[in-house]
Amino acid sequence: MEQVSDRNAGTADDDDTPMLSSHALEALREFLSEQNSSLTADNDGATVAEEDKVVALVTEDWRLSQFWYDRETAETVAREVHALYTSMDSPPSVACIACPTLYVYLKKMHHNLPVQLLEYDNRFKQYGSEFTFYDYNQPLELPSSMKHAFRIIIADPPYLSKECLEKVSETIYFLKQPGESYLLLLTGAVQQDRAAELLGLRPCGFRPQHSSKLGNEFRLFTNYDPGLRLGGWEQDQ
Incomplete structure (x- = not known):
């Protein structure tokens, strides 16, 4: 199964390919x-x-089930990443896993921010040394120089399945620095329990949206309390 960028509208268990008139x-x-x-x-x-x-983006390839974030979502998450970045004493490294929309907005809004994009779609090779080919089916097939090299990691697993989130979580643990690291996960609400179990994440009040309106509800999860940003952590019901 091929990995896709930003968002798959369904799950890895979908059998039928949707046809449009x-x-x-x-x-x-x-x-x-x-x-x-x-x-x-x-x-x-x-x-x-x-x-x-x-921000100008490459065209969504629906054959790969690609759906880009809308502008408000991309700008909101980009502002959050920049707020984390500027709050640290020493400049941290930032990794974007399978979320090219966010990478493009980050570079547009804060062009000096060092960001590494891990992405399956080779069209993003245009970003040169900040692009690394990434296939979630091989979660640890990455340059050794990236091991434990990132303090801020944003991930958007391409499928809403347990297997996909587990493999992306392997990648996150490979990338993140020991000690305090900041994780942001954008995925379906159905992944809430898995996100908590695998990565210790909690949902924020902010609701991510896509330019193409999708039927699934999406959430933003973090491993840190964002305070008044991102709508704050949701309180346990």
């Missing part, structure tokens, strides 16, 4: 064309450069 495909093409246009209108009808409002 020609009408639906045309509507999706129009949506992408509008999303990727070089200019966009603001609320007053004036035109402003797209780069001032939306």
Whole structure:
């Protein structure tokens, strides 16, 4: 099974490949064309450069079930990563596992921030030395220089399955520095108990969203108390 970027709309157990009608495909093409246009209108009808409002992304490849975060989600998580980064005495290293949307927004908003993108989709090789090919089916097949090298790790497992989260967790433990490290996991709400068991994570109040509206509920989990940011940790019911 191939790994995909950012988000699979279903689970690893889905058997049927969804088919779209020609009408639906045309509507999706129009949506992408509008999303990727070089200019966009603001609320007053004036035109402003797209780069001032939306970061340019490669087109989602739906054959790989790719769904990018919407702008609010990407900017919110990018601000959180930057807040963690600037709160530390010595600059930490940052790793993004299978979340290229976040990587692109981080570099757009804070271009000097050192971030390593671990990603299956080779289109992201354009980011040069900050790209590392990553297949979650081989969670430890990574350069030895990355072992215990990152203090901030953000992960978005490509499938909503126990096996996938377990393997991505192996990667996280390989990457994270001993001692205090900061973990952020964006995944389906169905993974809450597994996220707690495998990584000691708790859900935040902030709800991640995607540009293509998906049926599954997604959550953001952390291993640290974000305080007033990210809607705070949710209290146990």
